[in-house]
Amino acid sequence: MVMDGNYMHGLGLRTAKLGVKVERALSTCPQSTASAIFNIVGGQVQMTLIIGTITTILGAVGNMRLEENPTTGTTELICTNVAAGTYAAGDLMGISGVPSASMLPAATGGIPGMTTQGVNLRIGTLDWRCSASSTGAMSWTMFYIPLEDGAYVTAA
Numbered sequence: 521m522v523m524d525g526n527y528m529h530g531l532g533l534r535t536a537k538l539g540v541k542v543e544r545a546l547s548t549c550p551q552s553t554a555s556a557i558f559n560i561v562g563g564q565v566q567m568t569l570i571i572g573t574i575t576t577i578l579g580a581v582g583n584m585r586l587e588e589n590p591t592t593g594t595t596e597l598i599c600t601n602v603a604a605g606t607y608a609a610g611d612l613m614g615i616s617g618v619p620s621a622s623m624l625p626a627a628t629g630g631i632p633g634m635t636t637q638g639v640n641l642r643i644g645t646l647d648w649r650c651s652a653s654s655t656g657a658m659s660w661t662m663f664y665i666p667l668e669d670g671a672y673v674t675a676a
Contacts, residue, residue: 538568538663544675546575549648549656554587556645556676557660563668566638567646571631571661572613578604582652585623586615590644598639599623601651613658615639640667645676 534541544557570586578584583601590596599615602623607613614624617636624631646662664673 534663539566539665540663540673542662542664542673542675544660544662546657546659548576549578549584549650549654549658551654552650552652554589554647554649556589557648558646558662559674559676560641560643560646561672561674562643563666563671564640564642565664565666565671565673566640567662567664568638569634569661569663570615570646572648572658573660574607574609574611574613574656574658576655576657577609578607578656578658579654582650582654584613584648584650587647587649588639588641588644589647590642592644593642595647598646604650605654638665 542558547557582603582605584604585601586598588596588598597619600620600622602625604613604625607625611625612631614631615634616624617634617639662673666672
């Protein structure tokens with residue numbers, strides 16, 4: 521592979537395909553509620569991939585899903601519930617990008633990338649919702665492309 525000083529192997533390819541990477545450090549499960557994991561600031565973005573890594577077994581977390589919670593407008597499902605209590609530390613979770621499809625568990629040892637071209641998110645937050653209380657924990661990685669000048673994402 522030919523590389524110049526401005527194109528690092530892997531990083532350049534990942535950025536060209538998926539956009540900007542933002543990571544949210546380990547956090548405990550929301551307790552029977554929703555909790556912001558990412559802030560969408562300054563304009564709309566297109567989420568091209570999200571990966572949740574279970575760091576502490578989720579236990580009695582019940583159902584889990586992701587939601588777009590815009591500052592203006594209606595909260596929308598990004599995916600439907602998945603019963604997540606049986607997944608182990610180290611398992612990965614993701615979404616297909618189809619709102620009517622459930623969150624993707626790591627049942628096959630990994631998760632596929634999003635099957636859509638991405639999910640457009642409005643200014644506000646991307647929330648993680650659990651239907652029960654648990655001591656489990658996850659970290660999150662999101663890739664996105666800004667759709668408006670000045671739009672960006674931060675970890676919540």
